[in-house]
Amino acid sequence: MNADDSRPGLMDGWLRAVVLVVVVAGSFVEVSLPHRQYGLLVDLFALAAVGVVGASAVLGSEAAETLARQRERLEQQPQPQPPSSAEAPVCRFVNGPAVQQPRPQPPKPKPFLRERPTDLSVPRFGEGARAQGYPWQLPERTVQNGIAADEATVGAFTIRAASVIGPGHRCAQPAEPRQDSYRIGRSRDSRYAIVAVADGVSSAAWSDVGSTTASSRAVTLLRERIDAVGFDKLDAEEVFGRIAESVAGQAAARGVDSSQVSTVLITAVVAEPDANGVAEAWIGWLGDSSAWLLDPQRPLWLFSSGEAKDRAAAVVSNEVAGRLPDTAHLARGHYVRLAPGAALALVTDGIGDAWADQEGNVNAYFANAWRAPVPATRFTADVGFDAPQCLDDRTAVVVWNGGRS
Known part of the structure; x- marks a missing residue:
């Protein structure tokens, strides 16, 4: 002082x-x-x-x-020091008025890579497909969802279903809609499980409309036919002929040729198991979607029904001999039997072609993965598998026979 x-x-x-x-x-x-x-x-x-x-x-x-x-x-307290140059207000005087100095800008985020790492939540075979890592795009018009999934129990049967748009459709510019479709249902008394899987023809502009109409109409019509004529008298040509009328009606409503809604279709009606736990199933099909059987004692899905492709040919063609609505008379049907614990799968060629390839291990993987019912989320991830040259939409509906307790 x-x-x-x-x-x-x-x-x-x-x-x-x-x-x-x-x-x-x-x-x-x-x-x-x-x-x-x-x-x-x-x-x-x-x-x-x-x-x-x-x-x-x-x-x-x-x-x-x-x-x-x-x-x-x-007086004994330390006096505050003037701010250093790093802490001083960012301004200076130029000819009188204060001018704010530009502040340093944060670094710009790096752009997204054209290819992303493959999603590890889906099974991958070999080197996978290049398109699997591309960003998903949207079609120009409003269409059905890119992914659909279900699970259900009908009597002794456990059902899982999933449909995933293929890498070749979702990464195009502009993207194409998911052309696959499925429906699952049951009879009024739950004695029968009813399944339909459709695959729109890629060259048809409105094939997604055709496949959705075909699968939905198939389940409704088959339920009606069970009540009208019985399970033992289902006729593929009659059923598919009436489905074709509904598909053709969608083309007429849009003012386009019927070829623009073309689709293939496979259906199944699975009857409740008998006293020994064996279930009988009727399968009707038109085109290259297919039905496969899995014996729990054998680690492979075995081809059962559908238009098989010539694997011996130098180039495997995706052309189909039969399609809705134009060639419904080519539909075929037959009955198969499911032992207790066995499974029936209806799939589009996005999965069927991979299962039919005996040189790969895709079939063996799915035989082990789906030996018993899995959660719908896991089932959907499997359907979205990553494999070379597998770019098409994938749809699978599996019915496991639980037999009689």
Whole structure:
């Protein structure tokens, strides 16, 4: 504390002391003089004045001492330093007015890679398909979802179903719709499980409409035919002929040729197991979608029904001999039997072609993975598998025969 700063405080203290002495002395003189005119009243006021002045002097001196201590503490504290150049406000003066300096910009995010790592949640075979890693695009028109899945129980049967748009359709510019479709259902008394799987022909502009119509109409019509003629008298040509009428109606409603809604179709009706746990199934088909059987004792899916492709040919053709709505008369049907624990799968060629390839291990993987029912999410991930040259839509509906308990 500097001497110059303490001098006013000392002078104030001396001045208050002198005033106090003068007042006290004057008061006693007034009280002691014989010529007092007001007696006791004067004595009381004089003594009160002495008290007030004394209290003021004491409080004033304490306040001065407190102020002095505060000043001393402030002087002992470190003074704030001016900000460094890194912390200084980002502005400078140019010819008078302040100009804000440009602040450093954060780095720009790197663009997404054209190819992403393959999704490890789906099974991968060999080196996979290049298109599997491309971003998913959307078609120009509103279409059905890119992925559909279901699970259900009908009597003794457990059902899983999934349809996933293929890499070749979802990464195109613009993308194409999922041309596969499926429906699952049951009879009114739940004695029969009903399944339909359709695959729109790629060259048809409205094939997704055709496949959706065909699968939906098939389940509805087969339920009606079971009630009308019975399970033992289902006729593929009759059933597919009536389905073709509905598909052709969709073309007419859009003002396009019937070839623009072309689709193939495979259906199945699985009857409740007999006393030995064996279930009989009727399968009707038109085109290259296929039905496969899995014996729990054998680690392979075995081809059962559908238009088989010539694997011995140098180039495997995707052309189909039969399709809806134009060649419904080519539909075929037959009955098969499912032992307890066996499974029946209806699949489009996006899966069937991979299963038919005896050189790969795709069939063996699915035989082990689907030996028993799996959660619908796992089933869907399997349907979305990654394999070389497998770019088409994939759809599978599997019915496991639980037999009789």
